[in-house]
Amino acid sequence: MTGECAIALRIWLSSAGAATTQVIRMLRDNPDATPVRIYGTNVDRGAAALAACDVAEVEPRRVDNHTYAEFALDFCRRHGIDVLVPPRRLDALAGRADDFAAVGTRLMCSSPAAIDVLTSKSRTYEVAAAIGVPVPEWRVVRDAEGLRAAVDDLAGAGETVCIKPAGEYSAFGFRILDDSPLSMRDLLEPARPLVSVNAVADALKRAADAREKVPAFLVMPYLEGPEVSVDCLSTPDGRLLAGIARAKEGRYRLLLDDPVYPEIAERLVSHFELAYLSNVQLRHRNGRPMLLEANPRPSAGIFQTAFAGVNLPWAAVRLLLSGDPGPLPVPRLGGRVAVTETATEVPAGALAVAGG
Template sequence: MLRENPESAAVRIYGTNISATAPALMACDVAEVEPYRVNDHVYAEFALDFCRRHGIDVLIPPRRLDALAGRAEEFARAGTRLMCAPPAAVNVLTSKSRTYEAARAAGIPVPEWRVVRDADQLRTAVEELGRPGESLCIKPAGEYSAFGFRIFDDGPLRLRDLLEAPRPLVSVTAVADALKRAADEEEKVPSFIVMPYLEGPEVSVDTLSAPGGRLLAAVPRAKDGRYRLLLDDPEATGIARAVVEHFGLAYLANVQLRRLRGASVLLEANPRPSAGVYQTAFSGLNLPWAAVRLLVHGDPGELPPPRLGGRIAVTETAAEVHPAVTAPAAHGS
């Protein structure tokens, strides 16, 4: 979408990844390996050095936002504009529990939840949140993507369970035992969230906003098997607008919703572009390019009303992967 921009501007793309053979690097003109498992200061210094060495005009970080947010002036001195949400928003939105607390205080609909770190807290949360006919789930409270997500199911294994697609099921007892064992072995235990399992298709809203949180465009989409639906969903857009405005999000962000007892609630909000933002191209908008224009010129360019209500197919392709690396980055600690 950056290369096929509406202004036919020449774009040269530089990318980094912790793996030299990451398929995404095939889309880059220049690629490098970035440091893995380093602290925020080391990662920020790596990013600044990369931008200086390559004369980067715009940096769009999809991760490690906590290391980069608030450093816009440092990058500006290196000649690079940093596309990133404000540090306060990044600090809240990279924690699911802080996100829910702040959203609830702002009147944004969120599910009930409890934060747990040990077996006793887990059992109490399950007792308090459990409702007949509804399932509960558990997931890390921090920014772990879908890693660690499990649905509680204490029922016996049935034959049909063995014949269907596997689901991430776990018993309450098994999780409680794991938490107790970690505590007994003095292992560091992160915070987890226990909440209702939200059924139904997830609605993911890709947003473009001006600094300060003024929403400029929003494209809701949902999955339907191999298809993606571009939704005309005023309720989802309204919640996304409230999130963007309340947290003061800028440029590209993503708001994820699911339904609980018939109403849409916030699942999570990401102050960065989503992995599926490319699907919004079929709405007639080029959100990534509009965000770059907004960052560089203060103007996103023409933003026609998005074409919503359509369905697109997601297909797979295969390509041989070769390391696309100039030189390994130095690993710090």
């Protein structure tokens, strides 16, 4: 792949979130100087990332896997997409790689088997523990009685417990369980995702009484910071080519020069045979790193790895298309990056996307 290519490479970034604009910049400023044309979609026609794309459309909202996959295939067919990089709806797309190939699109996605396990946090923990990856204690609950039993079981002296959906909901649904009364200090500090055990138990009971569908929830100790995110680039059979760990410290990100985090990520990537871009998140318990979650997709913050001197998104595109990620420089680690807000001018009519 070289800059001599006269026809732009057509890359579709589906479910384009706010951080997608930074990834677009990395793809356009690729080290091969290959011209690219960026296509973006989102369920929200007002999503700001769509304004940074060359072509933007609206995705269908709340549709089943078959309907979403048919939409994606039609999109690729209509636009002649070369590469599809999906951060969401992986369970709808992974099993259709041959169908995408038939319309000329290479799908950047791990295997359906890996995605099936990793979209369940409880099953992920079971497998991770079996291969020697440190995981916290956890309990799966679906009702008020199970919640109270799990909290009684896990909440030791001074132990803080949290709850989150066991499926793939990103950070949505995460709450710290705290029954202590609010103080004036609590009211004057930035809000935290706190909720009482009684409030959650009541919500579960009301849902059960109304015969609502209640997903499985995970109850576990609230792990200590800092949260560490390892962005991974790997071959289709799960051989790790690069793993860059970054720790969150308020508005800063530390590019960690500590092999313990990439080593944990490598064990998971290898076992699940994760392909191209994936992400492993860890926190700590008594100073020991513990698995928070493993994602068979790129993280929203993958663009921060650019400050380590490595263009992971472009290396993944090269690897997908040619089997060669290109030269991978030794990452510059140990640095500190400030995460700040930026403003981007939007041309008039840029958000008048097609569809919907």
